[in-house]
Amino acid sequence: MRGTRRTVLKAAAAAVAGGSVLGAVDAAGAHSKPPMDWVAADASNYTDADRESDYDVRWFVVHVAEGSYEGTIAWFQDPDANGSTHYVVENDDPADATRMVAEEDVAWHAGNWGYNAHSLGLEHEGYTDETAFTDALYEKSARIAQWAGETYGFPLRVRRYDVAPCDPTDGAGGVIGHDRIPDPDDCDSGGGAGAHTDPGSTWNWGRYEGYLRRNHLDVWDSVVTDADLSVRDGPGTYYSRVDVAPEGTSGTVIDGPVDNDGYRWYEVAYDDGVANGWSAAPWVPYSRFDVWQDATTRVDLSVRDAPSTTADRVDVAPEGTTGTVVDGPVDNDGYRWFELDYDGAATGWSAGYYLD
Ligand SMILES: [Zn+2]
Known part of the structure; x- marks a missing residue:
């Protein structure tokens, strides 16, 4: 059974990698599930469940693993681990990802049963406050979180600053660091049981949120280009190019989205003297502010x-x-x-x- 499932997932991964561009969307604007390997966590390290008929999924918890990619995967296969995660992402370029617990089951990662029951957990290879994370890791992780948000209907927003509510079903949920999960014995303290501080000071939430909200922009959102990017006079690759926005150009979304040519398009009022026009969403990640805001x-x-x-x-x-x-x-x-x-x-x- 396990072998069959792995084979199917591998086949799907090959098809996606061969045929699609990063961040491309289907006609409805939805993303496919990102390709991942499958290595089952030991069955004693998680709780069998039937989500979402028993618990709805409304949080996506960001962790740093305190170990290597291979070591983390091996650890959750060990019946002594007493913990698990749905996903592990490699800190490399490109970054691989492995799925270890099915989404319908409850992984033990947050140090808080209620949050485990209502969340998905993702461990990133590395060490809290030490590791420099690759852009490929941020992109891969955010794609998984984005797919989860689209699938389970939680907001693609990062919960900053405050510890989350005692009751995980209080509010809409979202994407959150382990350090903002309440301690089950003291709801004002973060980090779950054991006061974990991951993802820590080297984790760039701004960059992560940029990718998390790729293809999910609203008018008046700020963006920043991720490449030297064509600016066109309409939402499609066949429209004339009116300018090129160099990588790192900020701007404000003024129209869209329009799904066309396999991409989602937004019209952007660019800063730095670049002409206004339509650009393909995969290369205009969200940014919290643009110039003059x-x-x-x-x-x-x-x-x-x-x-x-x-x-x-x-x-x-x-x-x-x-x-x-x-x-x-x-x-x-x-x-x-x-x-x-x-x-x-x-x-x-x-x-x-x-x-x-
Ligand atoms: Zn953690």
Whole structure:
């Protein structure tokens, strides 16, 4: 049975890899399930269930494995592990992924039974606060989360800052770090039982959310190009090219989506003097801010002279300070950075994670 299932999944993976472009959508705008290997976790490491008839899936929990890809997969096959995960993603380029527990079953990963029952868990190869994650890992993981959100109907939004509610069915759910799962014995504390802190300081939520919301943009959302990208006068590859937006150009969505030519298209008002026009969604990931947009600090926030946690701190913008984004985003040191012209603080670079 297990061998048969693995064979089927492998065959599907080959077909997808051969025929489709990253992020392509079908006529309805939906994504296929990302190709993954199948290696079953030991049956003593998870709970047989019948989701979603018994528990609905509304959370997607992001972990760092504290180990290698191969070591993590081997560990969850060990009957002594007393834990498991639905997915493991490799920190490499390209990044492989392995599925270890079926979505209908409850994996033990969050240190909180209620959250386990209502979530999918994904372990990333690496070590909390240490590992530099590859772009391929972010993309692969976010594609799995996106497929899960489309399939189970939870929002493709990252829950930032606060610990999630005690009751996992309180609210719509979303994508969340293990560090924001409540401790079952003390709901104000995060990290589940044992106060886990993954995914930690080297995990770039801004970059992850960009991929998570690829093809799921709303008008007035900010975006940033992921490649030197054609800007066309209509939503299709046969429309004339009016400009090229260099990689890293920010902009604002002003129309769309239109599904055509195997892609989802959005019309973007680009910054940096690039002409407005239609671009293919796989290369315009979401970004929280674009140039000339206002932002407000959520905490007393460092203002630095370059987009790095080790750059000189030129000021601290107190919580509630507003400013105008004048440059960025730049992904570095585990954050997505924006340069802001603050009201009442020096102009400089701040971590977007702490901006609303
Ligand atoms: Zn974890």
